[in-house]
Amino acid sequence: xxxxxxxxxxxxxxxxxxxxxxxxxxxxxxxxxxxxxxxxxxxxxxxxxxxxxxxxxxxxxxxxxxxxxxxxxxxxxxxxxxxxxxxxxxxxxxxxxxxxxxxxxxxxxxxxxxxxxxxxxxxxxxxxxxxxxxxxxxxxxxxxxxxxxxxxxxxxxxxxxxxxxxxxxxxxxxxxxxxxxxxxxxxxxxxxxxxxxxxxxxxxxxxxxxxxxxxxxxxxxxxxxxxxxxxxxxxxxxxxxxxxxxxxxxxxxxxxxx
Numbered sequence: 001x002x003x004x005x006x007x008x009x010x011x012x013x014x015x016x017x018x019x020x021x022x023x024x025x026x027x028x029x030x031x032x033x034x035x036x037x038x039x040x041x042x043x044x045x046x047x048x049x050x051x052x053x054x055x056x057x058x059x060x061x062x063x064x065x066x067x068x069x070x071x072x073x074x075x076x077x078x079x080x081x082x083x084x085x086x087x088x089x090x091x092x093x094x095x096x097x098x099x100x101x102x103x104x105x106x107x108x109x110x111x112x113x114x115x116x117x118x119x120x121x122x123x124x125x126x127x128x129x130x131x132x133x134x135x136x137x138x139x140x141x142x143x144x145x146x147x148x149x150x151x152x153x154x155x156x157x158x159x160x161x162x163x164x165x166x167x168x169x170x171x172x173x174x175x176x177x178x179x180x181x182x183x184x185x186x187x188x189x190x191x192x193x194x195x196x197x198x199x200x201x202x203x204x205x206x207x208x209x210x211x212x213x214x215x216x217x218x219x220x221x222x223x224x225x226x227x228x229x230x231x232x233x234x235x236x237x238x239x240x241x242x243x244x245x246x247x248x249x250x251x252x253x254x255x256x257x258x
Contacts, residue, residue, distance in 0.1 A: 006102075007069045010042050011059045013106055015073045017088060018048065018055045020113065023078035026085045027215040028224040031055075034092045041095040042102065052230035079117075079163075080211055087112045120160055128153040131206040138202055143193030144184075151183035151203045159207075170241050177204045177245025185253045200255070207242050209235045 021031045039046045049056040054074045061067035132149040155176040162172045184203035188196035212235040219228030
């Protein structure tokens with residue numbers, strides 16, 4: 001009975017670890033390694049199958065293959081958080097090296113999950129600054145940078161609010177791409193500055209799903225073709241949404257080409 005209870009508790013914790021890593025932006029191989037490392041510290045091996053929306057795991061006792069447990073859990077949507085990924089990876093190494101008790105591991109895991117995130121207002125400001133810097137990188141002048149900064153500021157704030165209200169993320173991307181490009185498009189319509197076309201073209205760069213695209217390629221190259229392909233398809237859908245939002249702006253402004 002002790003073994004049975006123990007394996008269920010370990011399984012619950014490892015599934016929580018796996019879905020948190022996936023939702024935070026880790027690629028599949030990293031998730032598999034971290035979960036396997038933590039499982040080994042408790043005397044178990046794992047067989048992990050990762051899908052776009054869920055994680056399937058079979059946990060087997062190393063010294064008795066008759067003791068096993070299979071469970072599946074849905075991946076909850078979370079914002080990307082590389083600090084969480086780094087801290088959880090370090091935690092699995094600590095569990096492996098120091099053979100942490102299950103309760104202590106749970107406590108440290110919960111502490112990492114409850115770590116306060118960076119202020120949303122600071123993130124909002126920094127994203128706007130970063131997109132304005134992208135504009136400058138593509139030879140945008142000071143007026144183009146200001147319009148891109150304003151458009152990003154408004155659109156990213158809308159994105160934060162819409163995601164907080166659990167609005168479909170495809171709708172979020174279309175709306176934010178439209179709002180950001182429309183604000184930047186004012187400079188194009190009024191011919192403000194010398195590079196209004198750069199402002200319009202770079203106004204949506206902050207929405208590009210770079211992490212999912214990179215993770216999808218890593219997953220495919222490392223043999224996790226199913227997870228990688230699903231991530232690639234999802235990233236492609238988001239890019240189509242961005243293009244659609246920009247297309248609406250171009251049609252409303254009567255812009256034929258940039």
